[in-house]
Amino acid sequence: MSHSDFDIVVIGGGINGCGIARDAVGRGYSVLLAEMQDLASGTSSASTKLIHGGLRYLEHYEFRLVRESLMEREVLWKMAPHIIWPLRFVLPHHGGLRPAWLLRLGLFLYDHIGGRKLLPKTRTLDLARDPAGKPLRRGYTRAFEYSDAWVQDARLVALNARDAADRGAEILTRTKVTRLERRDGGFRVELTDRETSRIREVTARLVVNAAGPWVDQVLRQSTGSNERHVRLVQGSHIVVRKLFDHDRCYIFQNKDNRIIFAIPYEGDYTLIGTTDRDFAGSPDKVQISTEETAYLCEAASEYFERGVTPDDVVWAYSGVRPLYDDGASKAQEATRDYVIKVDGTGQEGALVNIFGGKITTYRRLAESVLEPIEQALGARGAAWTAGATLPGGDFPVGGFEELVSRLKAQAPAVADATIRRLARNYGTRARDILGSAGNLGRIFAADLGENEVGYLMDQEWARDVDDVLWRRSKLGLTIGGEARAEIAAYMSTRMDARQQGDRLKDAMTRG
Structure with missing residues (x-):
């Protein structure tokens, strides 16, 4: 076999692609990941933002998926206790829908099949006495309360990418795979920078197709196959001013047998979702419909x-x-489980295709993908991600308040609410943003400062204002107008300076 630039090229910078890249590079493979837009710019930033077993999947007899998901909750919580934390969910009993005995049975299974150790178990609530009943309409008298967890989904993607890069992977955003062909027992991969139009060609012994909604397009590009493997399903969410003051969530049964969640969101809001309907069209043009908005409101x-x-x-x-x-x-009713299919072999260049999956099981999916990779390329290191924290998560699951205290001591002049936000977003790496001066730098708006924007550009591949305000954070809910334009101008100037420096380095290298 001829020399390859990389053992593995991963196509797709969502949670699956970044999780696979992290696992593979940590085992000793050389890895390049290419994402045609920003990290988590597609499905991975549009979830309900839960690490959960999927209570309703029990009705579809997906016991393996539910068990694996439940087992992962505490694993992921320990990996990233800054961006993942427990939530309690209140499930009111609706007299005209699923009977109480069926809900109790489902929650009994939920409590016991996943190896729960740290999360509290299910309990029954009297809504006439419990504060969770106060915002609800009269007639709901009983509810069941159980545990799952919250995740900042797009940040989970960015942190997997950051850890992969720290371990030696090359992460390219705004870079599209414009040609993919088998050659010399592997692949030639043409990469086009979508901002500069610069073309780069690399070779890979194996390619992982983790392109999410575009996975079939990559297959057509590489194999010419027009077979359809994925069913595109649109899920939409709405955000309203907060509807209740406590910190628990609600899971509501609907008359169409679906469920929706109502979740405390970014302090002052309530997140409501999601819908499920088949989608036809370009995945990058998806937007909520008036019918979906009406459905969630009703x-x-x-x-x-x-x-x-x-x-x-x-x-x-x-x-x-x-x-x-x-x-x-x-x-x-379509399965949320993941399916892995391999096209080709190690001798002719294996293309490993990822279909489906959910954010809760991304780490287990990555471990499953490493099995055909090892078969094709030979085994390197052992599985390792279950016990390794993500960047900023190197503190105990019960140590968040202590982390806040340490950050406050480093930056006594910074408001407590800001310290908490930084701790929730960056964990121990918030120290790098506060710096030795213990401040945020020039403030653009609210509590967003130059230090944080610079950190996101240097460490988390943020390239434009939406990367910062809507994916690396949700500050776009409160920051707009002139402040948004000021942030964009700062980022553009900083990016131009970086590109000029890169061009100078290239010229010196060639010279």
Whole structure:
């Protein structure tokens, strides 16, 4: 076999692609990851932002998926206790829908099949006495409360990419794979920088197709196959001003047998979602429809005393889930499990294709993908990610308040709320943002400063203002107008200076 620039090229910078790149480089493979837009710019930033077992999947008898997901909750929590933390979910009993005995049975299984050790178990609530009943309409008298967890989804992607890069992987954003062909027992991969149009060609012994909604397009590009493997399902969410003051979430049953969540969001808001409907069109043009908005408002209004209307929506987002096409009749019945298919062998260049999956099981998916990689390229290191923290997560799951205290001591002049936000986003690496001076640098708006924007550009591949305000954070909910333009101008100037420095280095190298 001829020399390869890389053992593995990963196509796709969502949670699956970044998780696979991290696992592979940590085992000793040389890895390049190419993402045609920003990290987590597609499905991975449009989730309901939960690390959960998937209570409703029990109704579809997906016991393996539920068990694996439940087992992963505490593993991921320990890996990233800054961006993942426990939540309690309140499930009101609706007299006309699933009977109470069935809910109790499902939650009994939920508590016991996943090896729960740290998360509290299920309990029954009297909504007439518990504060969780106060925002709800009269008539809901009993509920069940159980545990799952919250995740800052796009940050989880960025931290996997950061850790992969720290271990030696090359991470390229705004870079599209424009040609992929088998040659000399491997692949030739043409990479085009979408901002500069610069073309680079590399070779790889194996390619992982983790392109999410675009996975079938990559297959067509490399093999010419027009076979359809994924079912594109649109999921949309709305954000409204907060509907309740406590820190628990609600899971509501709907008359169409679906469920929605109502979750405390970014302090002052409530996140409501999600929908499930088949999607046709370009995945990068997905947006919430008026019908979906109405559906979510009506579903929430069935439970909340204070009704929700489309006029209450302050922000909405949509994503396309690339579910494996198992022939299910309804979008909500399509499996959320992942499927891995290998095209070719190690002798002719293996293309490993990823279909489906959910954010909770991304780490286990990556371990599964490493099995055909080892078969094709030979085994290197052992599985390792279960016990390794992500950047900033090197503190105990119960140590968040101590971390906040340490950061406050480093920056006594910074507001407590800002310290908490930095700790939640960056964990121990918030120290790098505060620096030796213990401040945020020039403030653009709210509590977003030059130090943080610079950190995101230097360490997390942020290239434009939306990367900062909507994916690396959700500060876009409060920052707009002139401040947004000021941030964009700062980032453009900083990026120009970096590119000029890169050009100078190239010229010196050639000279």
